[in-house]
Amino acid sequence: MAGRLEGKVAIVTGAGQGIGAAIAVGYAREGAKVIITGRTPSKLEEVAALIAGDGGTVIPMGTLAGDRAQAAETVERALSEWGRVDALVNNAHSFTDSLPLEDPQMEANCMVDFQSAFFGSLQLMQLCFPHMREQGSGSIINMGSSYGIRCEPGFLAYAASKEAIRALTKTAAREWGKHKIRVNTILPSALSPKAVWYLEESQTYDLELSKVALGRFGAPEDIAPTAIFLASDESSFVTGQTIGVEGGATML
Numbered sequence: 001m002a003g004r005l006e007g008k009v010a011i012v013t014g015a016g017q018g019i020g021a022a023i024a025v026g027y028a029r030e031g032a033k034v035i036i037t038g039r040t041p042s043k044l045e046e047v048a049a050l051i052a053g054d055g056g057t058v059i060p061m062g063t064l065a066g067d068r069a070q071a072a073e074t075v076e077r078a079l080s081e082w083g084r085v086d087a088l089v090n091n092a093h094s095f096t097d098s099l100p101l102e103d104p105q106m107e108a109n110c111m112v113d114f115q116s117a118f119f120g121s122l123q124l125m126q127l128c129f130p131h132m133r134e135q136g137s138g139s140i141i142n143m144g145s146s147y148g149i150r151c152e153p154g155f156l157a158y159a160a161s162k163e164a165i166r167a168l169t170k171t172a173a174r175e176w177g178k179h180k181i182r183v184n185t186i187l188p189s190a191l192s193p194k195a196v197w198y199l200e201e202s203q204t205y206d207l208e209l210s211k212v213a214l215g216r217f218g219a220p221e222d223i224a225p226t227a228i229f230l231a232s233d234e235s236s237f238v239t240g241q242t243i244g245v246e247g248g249a250t251m252l
Helices: 018-029 041-053 068-082 106-135 146-150 156-179 193-202 205-210 220-231
Strands: 009-012 033-038 057-062 087-090 138-143 181-188 242-245
Touching (some): 009 068, 018 057, 018 087, 018 193, 018 220, 033 041, 041 057, 057 068, 068 106, 087 106, 106 138, 138 156, 138 220, 146 156, 146 181, 156 181, 181 220, 220 242
Parallel strands (some): 009 087, 138 181, 181 242
């Protein structure tokens, strides 16, 4: 039986580990050809080897989120190899240290978070748009965060960039719906390497776990099925939505 994404081409950013890697592997297993990007080529090669070992089709590309020239190279590679882009997953995000609002470094932190997460997402969306418009279809999946809604102390840069991404999602869904391009946001929560480091460093494991209705932290593989659904034709009437995949820690 053909996979749910058979014949589709996907770009997944921040795919060298964690959630991005799990989504890329899931897409390939469902039949999509996948370009995976990230800033650490060795990690991308490991994910690419896993996909290829499963019989999937993958191209790893070392890129820095928020660099428009590198984003353009990514989209052009998808087009030159396979002639289309059906799904774009904007997962890459360069994290900054948590700081109190009054810290003079806060402005610089915001610039880093916005350049990688918000502008990185915007750039790839703009670059994919004319090709999705010509196809008459496309699915864009952006990554928000419950921290953007909860606004935890010390996380202004991260939270603000993630809420900006939700605004980007909804605006694009309104403007591009007439072209049958769907745009949605996932609020993921999973024990990615960065999340594990933060919980250990901040000693907040038990506190954060107490907020999760299902009583456990997620794994990157818990996020992939929703991303597969949103990239598939099964979600053809879903756009402009924020979907929490984080065990009920945040309920909209």
